[in-house]
Amino acid sequence: MKKYLSLFFLSCFIGLLAGSPVQEKEKADKLVGVWQPSDGRSYIKIDKIGNKFYGRVVWLLEPNDENGKPRVDKNNPDEALRSTPLKGYRVLKDFAYDEEEGIWKDGTIYDPKNGTTYNCKIELVNDNKIEVRGFVGTAMFGRTDVWTRLVKKK
């Protein structure tokens, strides 16, 4: 009987450590929101489609090019897509939340300045700051940018 009781308490303890599925979902969804990269030139809105996270440009400091026309994805490697406006562009794609590591990974970040897509992982520093690391191949070789959540002023 004692053995069963200790097994029961042990499983409860492990359950508490692991967190319930609801808690994990809440943690994963902390990424959802509007974020500002450190250069302050854009806002990126991150939302969820199915079980993955995506980020779109929702505001640009300079929405128009030198001719006064809306900036487009002129460096896209696919020529057919170069007329796509940068406002609304999905620069973060396909991030999955890793419960064990507590990060969002296996996603990509697109740099419209050179039309290059990098591997990317995102880590929550606190509720209103994330570290976005773009890299090629392994995460060792890359660059990290700190993004700040836009919050309503009280």
Added chain:
Amino acid sequence: MRKRLFLLLAPFLLVACGDTATDTSQFVQLDLRGDMLFAGANTLQMPASIDARNLAEALSISVENLKKVGVKKAVLSVDPSKVKNLESFLLQVVSNEQDLITIGTLSPIKSGGSVELQLAEEVDLLPFLKDEGCTWVLDLNLAEDHMDEMQIDGNLYLQIEYIEKN
């Protein structure tokens, strides 16, 4: 032993020896809706109503005989009274195990009625249609808030490459 080996390989040999054919009669109907859309970037989503099995059945073949499901043409229907508010479309597809890809784009949107998207160079919908959770995703930029329901219909005309039954 030889007989067994032949029986084992027969289905693969039959598929490998079949002729490749192309069908352009199938299409996917899109019915994307959303309301309370604010000026700027918005997204409408719709779960796919067909899958690879449906397509294979329509062609009287098995799913294994499907080689590629390309897109020949993507047309969206735009209410002429809403054109002024619509800045751009970006049609994409995603599923549980497949990453989001772009099917086509249109910017600016100059007229109402049927508008044709400019297609991405290489699109194969087959991995998405074979997977669970296939979803059509339409990103649209709006010039102004749109509080009523926004409904955008359309058709994706498919170009299916498959191996004919022997």
